[in-house]
Amino acid sequence: xxxxxxxxxxxxxxxxxxxxxxxxxxxxxxxxxxxxxxxxxxxxxxxxxxxxxxxxxxxxxxxxxxxxxxxxxxxxxxxxxxxxxxxxxxxxxxxxxxxxxxxxxxxxxxxxxxxxxxxxxxxxxxxxxxxxxxxxxxxxxxxxxxxxxxxxxxxxxxxxxxxxxxxxxxxxxxxxxxxxxxxxxxxxxxxxxxxxxxxxxxxxxxxxxxxxxxxxxxxxxxxxxxxxxxxxxxxxxxxxxxxxxxxxxxxxxxxxxxxxxxxxx
Numbered sequence: 001x002x003x004x005x006x007x008x009x010x011x012x013x014x015x016x017x018x019x020x021x022x023x024x025x026x027x028x029x030x031x032x033x034x035x036x037x038x039x040x041x042x043x044x045x046x047x048x049x050x051x052x053x054x055x056x057x058x059x060x061x062x063x064x065x066x067x068x069x070x071x072x073x074x075x076x077x078x079x080x081x082x083x084x085x086x087x088x089x090x091x092x093x094x095x096x097x098x099x100x101x102x103x104x105x106x107x108x109x110x111x112x113x114x115x116x117x118x119x120x121x122x123x124x125x126x127x128x129x130x131x132x133x134x135x136x137x138x139x140x141x142x143x144x145x146x147x148x149x150x151x152x153x154x155x156x157x158x159x160x161x162x163x164x165x166x167x168x169x170x171x172x173x174x175x176x177x178x179x180x181x182x183x184x185x186x187x188x189x190x191x192x193x194x195x196x197x198x199x200x201x202x203x204x205x206x207x208x209x210x211x212x213x214x215x216x217x218x219x220x221x222x223x224x225x226x227x228x229x230x231x232x233x234x235x236x237x238x239x240x241x242x243x244x245x246x247x248x249x250x251x252x253x254x255x256x257x258x259x260x261x262x263x264x265x
Contacts, residue, residue, distance in 0.1 A: 003225040006031035006236075007216065008067035010058045013041035013153050013241070014249045015187030016073030019096070020235075021254055022213035023071075027220070029230040033065055034073075035263065038241025042149040043076040044118020044185065051120060055081040056088070057265050063089060068225050071216060072096065075185050075208070076118045079126035092219050099215050100182050100208030101130040105138065107204050108180040114173040114203075115142040116195075117184030118149065127184055141176045145169040145185075152187040155249055157194065166191070166198045174199065182206045190253060238263040 007023070009016055013036050020034055035058050037043075043051045055077045062070055069092045072078045072085070078095030085093045104113050104127075115127045122144040131140050148169070151162050173181065181203050183189050189207040196205055220226045227233075237260045239246040250258045 002228045003068050004031070004227055004230065005066055005068035006033045007069045007071065008033045008035075008062035008065070009071040009073045010035040010037065010062065010077070011074040011186055012036070012043040012076065013038045013149070013187065014246060014253070015149070015152065015185060015190065017250055017253050018186050018189040018207060018209040019071060019073040019212055022209045023216070024254070024256070026213040027217055029227050029233055031227065031230065031233050032235045033062060033067060034235070034237045035062065036237070036239045036241070036246055037265070038153065038239050038246060040240065041153055042118065043074060044120050044149060045146060046120070048080040048120055048124065051076055051080040052084065055085070059085060059089065061263070061265070063091070067091065069094065069216065069220065071212060073186050073212070075121045075126070079121050079124045092223065094212065094216055094219065096186060096208040096212045097126050097130055099211030100184065100206055101127055101134065103208070103211045104180050104182050104206045105131060105135055107206060108138065110177070110179045111137065112139045112141070112176060112178045114176065114178035114181040115140060115184045116145045116148070116169070116173070116181065116188065117142065119144045119146055121184050127182055141173055141178060143169060143173050148191055149185065149187045152190045155245075157191050162191065163194055163198070166194050170195070170198050178203060180204050180206055183208070235259065236261070240265055
């Protein structure tokens with residue numbers, strides 16, 4: 001039994017589009033609804049209680065639209081709201097932290113894993129806690145990188161300024177001789193080429209987007225919710241911020257035209 005209902009995703013801004021791109025690749029027949037809360041971005045420096053409030057506003061909106069699954073395509077929102085969301089809603093709720101942690105554990109050769117993320121994600125210790133739950137012997141070093149989200153939201157990924165900021169924030173992790181670096185914010189893969197260049201070839205970057213899409217596929221298949229006969233999927237995008245700016249970044253990143261509407265929460 002298949003389901004033609006859409007999959008809902010949300011993020012504080014454009015970062016969750018990294019997960020959308022993977023969904024396009026791995027689940028091309030699924031209809032998607034994406035919400036970018038650009039007007040209230042970034043989430044990473046806000047109190048967890050406020051992030052939780054924003055997250056439930058958006059998830060209520062997606063549930064009202066009839067989605068069959070919600071992907072919290074934001075590390076900060078995952079850390080702040082995932083457990084409570086699973087109790088609140090009857091549909092599957094998937095975050096990005098567990099899939100990313102699993103990928104890092106399977107990739108490290110030295111047992112030294114770096115994590116970069118927002119202030120909330122790092123302060124809560126979301127990745128370190130999840131990694132140590134699976135394998136307590138691994139060493140995890142975390143670094144908050146507050147300016148990274150702003151760089152991506154402003155479309156400033158290719159500037160010399162962006163490179164200088166990345167070099168400054170990655171310096172402590174490079175001294176720790178990590179061999180795996182988790183991009184613990186869905187905005188960061190958009191800055192990925194600069195991060196990889198600064199981190200060096202010996203460090204493998206882990207984006208939770210690929211693993212999250214894979215886990216979504218498994219959950220939908222297990223619950224007989226895959227949309228198996230959809231030859232013309234429909235994708236809807238909403239932003240609480242500037243629609244023109246969002247569309248420009250989205251279409252460049254997704255290499256796909258977007259149907260975009262403004263949303264007031």
